[in-house]
Amino acid sequence: MTDLSKETSIFEKKVSRRGVLKAAGIGGVGAVLGASGLGGVLALSDATVTKGQSNDIVPFYGANQAGITTSPQDNLYIVSLEVTTDSKQDLIQLFKEWTEASALMTSGNTVGDTSTNGNLPPKDTGEAVGLSPSNLTITFGVGPSLFVKDGKDRFGLRSKQPAELVDLPKFPLDALKKEWTGGDLCIQACADDLQVAFHAVRNLVRMARGKAVIHWAQTGFQRTKNADAQKVTPRNLLGFKDGTVNPDVTSKSALQKSVWVQKGDGPDWLVGGSYMVVRRIQMYIEVWDRSTLNDQEATFGRHRDSGAPLGKQNEFDSADFEAVDETGRLVIPETAHMRVARGDGKHSILRRSYSYTDGMDTKTGSLDAGLVFICFQRRPSTQFIPMQQRLAKNDKLNEYIVHRGSALFACLPGVQKGGYIGETLFD
Numbered sequence: 260m261t262d263l264s265k266e267t268s269i270f271e272k273k274v275s276r277r278g279v280l281k282a283a284g285i286g287g288v289g290a291v292l293g294a295s296g297l298g299g300v301l302a303l304s305d306a307t308v309t310k311g312q313s314n315d316i317v318p319f320y321g322a323n324q325a326g327i328t329t330s331p332q333d334n335l336y337i338v339s340l341e342v343t344t345d346s347k348q349d350l351i352q353l354f355k356e357w358t359e360a361s362a363l364m365t366s367g368n369t370v371g372d373t374s375t376n377g378n379l380p381p382k383d384t385g386e387a388v389g390l391s392p393s394n395l396t397i398t399f400g401v402g403p404s405l406f407v408k409d410g411k412d413r414f415g416l417r418s419k420q421p422a423e424l425v426d427l428p429k430f431p432l433d434a435l436k437k438e439w440t441g442g443d444l445c446i447q448a449c450a451d452d453l454q455v456a457f458h459a460v461r462n463l464v465r466m467a468r469g470k471a472v473i474h475w476a477q478t479g480f481q482r483t484k485n486a487d488a489q490k491v492t493p494r495n496l497l498g499f500k501d502g503t504v505n506p507d508v509t510s511k512s513a514l515q516k517s518v519w520v521q522k523g524d525g526p527d528w529l530v531g532g533s534y535m536v537v538r539r540i541q542m543y544i545e546v547w548d549r550s551t552l553n554d555q556e557a558t559f560g561r562h563r564d565s566g567a568p569l570g571k572q573n574e575f576d577s578a579d580f581e582a583v584d585e586t587g588r589l590v591i592p593e594t595a596h597m598r599v600a601r602g603d604g605k606h607s608i609l610r611r612s613y614s615y616t617d618g619m620d621t622k623t624g625s626l627d628a629g630l631v632f633i634c635f636q637r638r639p640s641t642q643f644i645p646m647q648q649r650l651a652k653n654d655k656l657n658e659y660i661v662h663r664g665s666a667l668f669a670c671l672p673g674v675q676k677g678g679y680i681g682e683t684l685f686d
């Protein structure tokens with residue numbers, strides 16, 4: 260593990276985003292100081308980290324990366340990047356800088372000392388100044404093409420490529436667009452404030468200048484927790500509760516079984532990491548809006564308002580897949596999304612999806628909206644892949660959706676203070 264403290268850091272001093280405003284004399288007692296001007300006050304300020312003072316910080320350091328089992332925040336900003344440098348050293352330096360910047364931003368700080376030199380661009384882009392940490396998490400992943408692209412071992416990492424980290428197969432009905440597919444690296448930022456998530460990604464991408472460029476970028480949202488004080492299961496844009504059946508993130512054994520890569524699964528560098536599948540799924544919402552409630556409920560196999568399995572009363576009641584109605588027909592149809600996704604129930608995935616909307620489809624004049632489907636798992640070949648193969652063949656939901664984007668990333672293991680994200684892969 261590399262000791263970053265021994266190296267010259269680009270982030271010499273931590274400045275809390277709220278501290279910047281305080282130091283600038285904006286609001287409260289500080290307003291009295293405001294008249295003396297930003298530069299002068301900053302020179303006197305002793306701005307420190309907000310860590311420990313705020314209850315909306317998700318720790319960045321740990322055995323696993325945050326943003327996987329973290330309770331989903333209100334907003335998502337996810338980008339895939341193409342690496343443009345040929346130098347492994349550049350890549351390592353980038354991950355070191357990303358680690359340090361991420362630790363700062365997730366604890367509510369700006370990246371780098373607040374600049375007072377008017378002749379230089381500010382180190383931090385500034386749009387999160389004054390904003391709380393907002394439970395920001397930043398999760399990094401690497402795609403198959405980081406290892407080998409067009410047959411070329413780009414960074415001498417070929418022998419470290421896990422057998423599970425290969426392009427996803429083409430599934431029936433896939434209508435993928437190149438511009439929404441794949442990528443060498445991934446940054447998933449989630450926060451209860453979109454501006455905080457955007458700020459994080461923007462500053463990380465800015466640091467990658469000359470080393471990597473954006474391949475695709477996508478925002479996502481759920482109802483905000485402000486709008487839903489009860490914090491019940493959020494609804495997707497088809498109006499159904501989405502996320503009811505998921506592994507218990509408080510159960511170590513459930514996570515070991517389904518989410519975290521274990522020793523012996525593949526190369527050791529990924530132990531404590533997880534595979535992330537991202538699918539950009541467009542919904543034909545106008546078609547959906549013209550279908551009857553019965554049809555909609557048969558599509559998922561659940562009641563719309565309660566979220567209960569068909570034939571049951573409450574959202575978390577267990578489904579009866581054998582039950583038949585008075586005519587002898589299955590209550591939960593053979594093609595119901597829930598039934599097909601579950602299969603024999605032996606392999607689960609951790610779903611952490613967000614809705615998206617992106618203006619309109621200029622060809623049809625309808626809204627371009629859908630689901631940024633994201634799931635985490637220990638082994639895609641026995642989890643997401645067979646599940647999606649079943650869904651693509653038999654799911655009634657296919658009448659209303661189309662998969663437009665797809666990517667698979669290995670989310671790196673977590674990191675302790677003094678180390679950097681990716682160290683197990685690169686060192």
Ligand SMILES: C=CC1=C(C)c2cc3[nH]c(cc4nc(cc5[nH]c(cc1n2)c(C)c5CCC(=O)O)C(CCC(=O)O)=C4C)c(C)c3C=C
Nearest residue numbers: 495499500501502503504540559597600601630646647660
């Ligand atoms: C391959 C995996 C899955 C894709 C792709 C997928 C797309 C997708 N799902 C919904 C809405 C719902 N999904 C629900 C349940 C559910 N979905 C998957 C997997 C994929 N979904 C699983 C494993 C499950 C749980 C199955 C079970 O064991 O019961 C539900 C029901 C409520 C819930 O449990 O969350 C909804 C609603 C959409 C709209 C969508 C693509 C746009």
Ligand SMILES: [Fe+2]
Nearest residue numbers: 501596597600
């Ligand atoms: Fe689903």
